[in-house]
Amino acid sequence: MTARTPDSARDIPEATVARLPVYLRALISLAEEGITTCSSEELAAFAGVNSAKLRKDLSYLGSYGTRGVGYDVEYLRYQIAREIGVTQDWPVVIVGIGNLGHALANYSGFRSRGFRVVALLDADPDRHEEVVAGLEVRSFEDLESIVAEHDVSIGVIATPAVAAQSVADRMVATGITSILNFAPTVLSVPDGVGVRKVDLSIELQILAYHEQRKSVAPGAGAVS
C-alpha cells in the first residue's frame, strides 16, 4: 500500500487514453477465447503495441498485474472499462440521418460498448417518421427535449459540412458536452466541450502521401 491514490488515478496521458479502448477490445477477445491470464507481451502483441508501452500505460491505472504471472484478463478488463467509463450506459443522439447516419444507426458496435442511441434527428421533414434500426427519425427541433429527457451528454454529427457548426452550437446550447464530428469542418466550441473528429478523406490523403513517396523513393517505411 503506497502513497498512490487507491481509487481513481490522476491525469492519464492523452496518448494512453486513446490506447485503453484497444486494450479493452483485446481483453474482450481473449476472454471470449476462454483465456483467463495473459502476460504484457501477449496482450501487447494482440493490441499491436510495444509491451513496454502497454505496461507503462497500465501503470497509470494502478498495479493490476502480478509479477512473474501476468494480468488476470477479466479483472483487467473490468478495471479498464471502469476507468474509461464504459461500465455505465452513455445515451447518444445522432444528427443527420443520410448515408452515413443510417450506417451509424444500424451499427451494433455502439450498443455492445456501452453506448445507447436514444434518438435520430434530421432537419429534412421528408425523412421524419422513417424508422431506422427501430428508432423513428425525429425533427431536429426535438433536440432540447430529448437531451433533457435522457440526460444526453454525447452527440454525433453526420450532417453536411455547412450545417455542422450550427448543429454543434445547438447541441452545446442544450447541454451536450461531447461531440463526435464526421463532417469535414473544424468546429469551434466553448472550453469544456470535447470534440473529436473522424475524417475519412484525411486518412486517405495520408495514405496517398506515403503511397506517392513509395513510388519515388523505394524502401520508405510504413504508416503508423
Added chain:
Amino acid sequence: MTARTPDSARDIPEATVARLPVYLRALISLAEEGITTCSSEELAAFAGVNSAKLRKDLSYLGSYGTRGVGYDVEYLRYQIAREIGVTQDWPVVIVGIGNLGHALANYSGFRSRGFRVVALLDADPDRHEEVVAGLEVRSFEDLESIVAEHDVSIGVIATPAVAAQSVADRMVATGITSILNFAPTVLSVPDGVGVRKVDLSIELQILAYHEQRKSVAPGAGAVS
C-alpha cells in the same frame, strides 16, 4: 537559393502530414469564397491550429509565402495537393458492402479529393449485381483482376472484424500497399504496407472518458 532541395522536400514529420489535408481543405474553402491571398494567421484560424505551427508545417514544403504579404491561395493549394499526391487520381477498391460500405460508396467527398472508387466487392453472393452509386457489387474473387486492371494501390476494408485480416492478406497479395481499415481489429501486414484505421467506438470511448472525468472533477479541460 539555399542548399534546400528545390523540388521535393525530404522527410516531412508525420504530424505535419496529418495536418496538410486540413490546410488543403481550408484553402479550397477560401478559394471558393474568392479570396486570393491570406496570411498564416487567417489560414491557421480557418484550419483550427496555431499560426506558428502552420508556418512551420508549410516550411517543410518550401518557401511558398511572401513576407509582408502572406500566401497566394491558389498557388499554395496546388503545392500542398502536389505534395500529398492528390493532383493525380487514386483508384480505390472497397471491400464489404454492408451498412458502412454503402455509405462509403455513396460518399461524394471521395471523388472531389482525388480518389476514384473503381470497384465494390463483397463475399456474399446475394449482394452481387446490386448497383450502388453506379457501380455493380462484384465478387471478392475478382479482386486480383480488378487491382491489375486499374493499377489499384489503395484498399478500404468495411467487412466484419473477423474477416478483416484475411481480406487484408488477400489485398496485400494482389499488390495493394495502402489499407484503410474500418473493422475494429488490429491488422498485421508486411513492412512497406501502410495501414490506417478508423474506429468509431474508440472515439466514443475517449469522449466518454473525458465526460466521466468532468462529472467527478469539474473544470477539467477539453479534448484535443
Added chain:
DNA sequence: CTCGTTTTGTTCTCCCGTTCACAAACTCCT
C-alpha cells in the same frame, strides 16, 4: 532612396511520449 510596417521562415526551448533497462516481486521446483 529610406524608413516603417507587415508577415514569413527559423531558431530555441520546453514538454510529452516512447523505449530501454533493471530492480522488485511473485511462482515453481527441488
Added chain:
DNA sequence: AGGAGTTTGTGAACGGGAGAACAAAACGAG
C-alpha cells in the same frame, strides 16, 4: 526453505513535436 526463472512496474535516456520569439524579407509611403 531456498534458489532459479519469469514478469511486472518504473526510473532514466532519448526523440519529436508544440509554441514563443525574433531576424530576414518584402512592400508601401513619403
